[in-house]
Amino acid sequence: MKKALLGIILLITIAAGVLYVKSPLRPVNWYPDATIGLNNMFSPNTALSAVTIYNRSALIGPEDIYVSDDGIAYTGLANGAIVSFPVSSPNNSRVIANTGGRPLGIRGDNEGNLIVSDPIRGLLSVSLGGRVNVLVNSFEGAPLRLIDHHDIAENGDIYFSNASSRFGIDDYLHDFLEASATGSIYRYSPESGETNMVMSGIFFANGVAVGPNDEFLLVAETGKSRILKYHLKGKRKGETSIFANNLPAMPDNISFNGTDTFWVGMVSLRDWRVEALAAFPAIRRMLGALPMEWLEPKEGYGFVLGFDIHGNVVANYQSPNVYNTVTAAYEHNGNLYLGSLHSNGVAVLSLGR
Template identity: 25%
Template sequence: MMKLFLVVAICIALFLSLTDFSGESPKHGESMLTVHFPEFRLIPTTGASGPESFVFDISGEGPYTGLSDGRIVKWIANESRWINFAVTTPTREGCEGPHEHQRTEHVCGRPLGLAFEKSTGDLYIADAYMGLLKVGPEGGLANQMITHQLDEPLRFTNGLDIDPRTGVVYFTDSSSVYQRRNYIGVMMSGDRTGRLMKYDPNTKQVTTLLGNLAFPNGVVLSQNGEYLLVAETAKCRILRYWLNDTSASKSRESYEIFSDQLPGFPDNIKRSPRGGFWIGVNTKHTKLTKFAMSNVWLGRAALGLSVDWMMVHSYWARYKGNGMAVRLSEGSGAISEVFEGKSGNKWLSISEVDERDGTLWVGSVNTPFAGMYKI
């Protein structure tokens, strides 16, 4: 009995370490961009929560964002309000509300990554449960483009970007075992079944570019189209995947570590118009976090207990939130800027920072609002 109690105590400590947002900050020397309310404008997402990522359309309108109830909404700036734009499933009964415990996500849909195809104005959507979808410029019910690769389903479609030159869609499938409504299982189990994938709308072919990834998340194409960056969340690093077999990349492996000096677990990636890439850091590192990542057996033992870890995570994160974002140099992958709330003005998490026209749009998978900050 004592041994069982000890195992349970260790497992609980392990879990809490994975959700402790009060951990390490980046080393001194970076350009610190500190948020002070009320300069930071909070924009409620009425009726739902979790504006996880943003995208602007080909006319520069928006942003658009996906919410916890399966809707994609569009921000109307001159009216200061969101309007409904699209949904990823026709099932809408019982879908209203924040769904903090993901009880109905698999029915209502959960749109995550978004990207517009520049030549057509179509919006591509990575829905965690419905796969890769597309909706026209007028919105409405999105059409499923991909739900499987061969006989293997897309179980946790997540990040998304499009090559404006070719229309090719790059996206991530975070796990072949766990769905988003149990994403904490990916972290605790040491799951390595995630994939970086490619969809060619001309040939309708789906290709796996990289497999055996630990919670692949956000993905972004470089400005010159030579490589992709993908966030490998469970390993707290950013990978660079080379696309072109040019003289500059022939001597390299197909991928390499772009950055492994992040202060926590990375989420989405967006290019900055000032150069480099914004990385949303969902959870900061702690000493316990690093210990947990080095001892995966503890997490697996915890998953074997009769505990609803997603429920525990939901309540714990409400009180331990402290999200942040970092901007990485395009050349070296070093941290060049940090975005972090101070003096009690802390986010539950930050999933994305999208910089546009001198404004940072800040998203979070947890909060019932988006953030807007003038830099």
Template identity: 30%
Template structure:
């Protein structure tokens, strides 16, 4: 009789109470400590939605290098040779000869960095500058025969995630260290923690000097030189904004905020527009979790145990003018992880952190309306 009386209570205690108490204990013991984000990071409006939209980005898109390009994160176009350079997850910087037919494109394994090449730009003397997430800032010269480490630390702090790079007309390299705390495979934790671990830096090849231009950035990501060479435009992924950094005056001003997604690379097209890649749009779960640090802690704990909760969706590329005014948005609800958008002629070429291909869209055939 006593056993039958206590069994239901014991069952409830075992199934509900014990796991609940264990969860509370795990939560309190976990050292992950998310911070409240700035108020401007929690804005959600239609101010950055442009008048022109193509919301079926994949309709009419072509795929280049399918299966040969493993997660080509950034894209740089060399006009003299007509080659596209991109860094892949297998450590290779690859060169792509793009022809009229995407199926006829030729992919070449060019240089293996031994790390994870991300941002790519061209130096003044034909060299290829690579921001390698693990190695640092690299200079590849002599048609790929020589790879040199330029810098991997600043003010005694090593780069943890060298991300994007741009080159000034004077040869100075401008680049981002997305986080000095988390590495490439820990990106989710940096965003969930909500603390500014990013830096904007410069490297002068003449003096071999590395300078920290800005610190305390919320996942410093893409960077682009302005056409008049007076300032940089750089992205902060976590708080969905891009800012200007005026080089001579060493001052910062807002370029665009409250973006419809989380910005990655930003590229100037030589024709009065920047193209900002958005690996994911703003989802309902991201909105809620960004507002409440305790939710981000729970998500981080789940992530540590292999549970993926924060699914990206609705990736795309936002076109803005030199004043940061939105012009057009190319996106698709069925795609994620678009990390760069480069306009070459009539085409928009997009890199990805997930898919093994470069996406090409004919902007004349499939414009935003």
């Protein structure tokens, strides 16, 4: 019995050693911020159960949503397609182009084109006629592996996130295990063609939104379940502060409704099991050698938050099972249009205004 036990211990030790050596991760210690969980301003509710979901069969993985002033919605799908549909007839979608990658963030510029964040192809300009042009896919000679989201300032400058300099879209979960915080924010000038780094050292830099009058930039730091604020003007120009902290879920894309509200898709609730490993990099390194599908979160949850321009929570919409893994929320004419990584179709929620 004793020999059998020693044998089992030896096999476990060898297996752990193999996983450790095989893993591509080089994890670091990190310390999750506290959270009040789903309490107080984040109390559970079923508000998202009131959504209407359109075009489930055609819109597979609509990760981000943009609606133009004339009522045409645009999104990017898992198969690389960029599609549009009238908000008055959301089941009638048509394919504009295919990036050949995986389009994530999508916004319209002042020239009538779509600007698309594609982690495989780069930051793209897509004409409504279907022409795809690469604007940026590297910086100072290094590839930008995971361009994730962006927003466009009044002068046309594009602020975009590169979620990780270590991992791409196919192994992005490794970034959360490694916690090396290699995400960055860049500014691309269409006028000059120049790209400059604005922020760095972000734990999975995700959603980006320019605030009113281009005074500041919001950035979702998904790995730390918080939203950062980068000051673009005024006495604090160039400084970074905290816009929203201690969130009970992980923020994804951000959009500004143009007047008073930032909408944030909360892609996943915080997982205490993951955060409990924050101080154990050796264990996380071994996990990095396991098949990626084993690491994929299995539980989905629908969650959208609205913040005023000062970071106060002004809207809290949730649902455990109607429309999950919400990555985007975009307001247009009193409706909120939702996108998701794993729920098919575009969900629409009436805001009653």
